[in-house]
Amino acid sequence: MEKEYISSDTKCQVDENEDVQQEWFTPEFLNDIKCSGLPNHKLTLKLGVAVMLLRNIDQTSGLCNGTMLIVNEIDNNVIGATIVIACFAMTINKSQCQSLSHVGLYLLKLVFTHGQLYAALSRVKNRSGFKVLILDEDGNPKSLTTNVVFKEVFNNI
Structure with a gap:
């Protein structure tokens, strides 16, 4: 039908x-x-x-x-x-406007767009519900990533 x-x-x-x-x-x-x-x-x-x-x-x-x-x-x-x-995985862009109690962020590559890391980090309701896995070029876990910020945003402040 x-x-x-x-x-x-x-x-x-x-x-x-x-x-x-x-x-x-x-x-x-x-x-x-x-x-x-x-x-x-x-x-x-x-x-x-x-x-x-x-x-x-x-x-x-x-x-x-x-x-x-x-x-x-x-x-x-x-x-x-x-x-x-019930959507157990989504892209950072798809997660916008969500409010979640648990978020796991898997960063295989650097976050490449202005504000994208903030969008991912701000989806979770509290810090204890957030886990991040960041991998280097060889696939090894690391503890740092780069937050891309366009400095032009601050020109008129």
């Missing part, structure tokens, strides 16, 4: 008050937009397919960004699913 779900074509009332050419934003135009972070207009699901949540829905129930589920019910207005993996 297969079911197709489509997005809503209703415009927000606030948008109608803006000085924007409303005729440009036809449902056909909006439904054809495909970009990262924006769900497609059409979603086709089958029973037994694996899906991943892309937003936090209910963290206390395990329905958080990155959780894997198996679809077991498809109805007109309901998608039923069972949690199969």
Whole structure:
């Protein structure tokens, strides 16, 4: 069994008050937009397919960004699913906006983006719930890493 779900074509009332050419934003135009972070207009699901949540829905129930589920019910207005993996591993970028009680950070390579180490370290609720494994080029554990900071950030302070 297969079911197709489509997005809503209703415009927000606030948008109608803006000085924007409303005729440009036809449902056909909006439904054809495909970009990262924006769900497609059409979603086709089958029973037994694996899906991943892309937003936090209910963290206390395990329905958080990155959780894997198996679809077991498809109805007109309901998608039923069972949690199969409650996201035990994720990238630093995927962890943003998470609040976790235990975090293990595995640094195979240096953290390479400004603020990325901070993003990883700030996900855990308290210091005792945090462990780091840092490896050198030969795969041996080490105790230091570099926090990449762009000095230009401090120019206007």
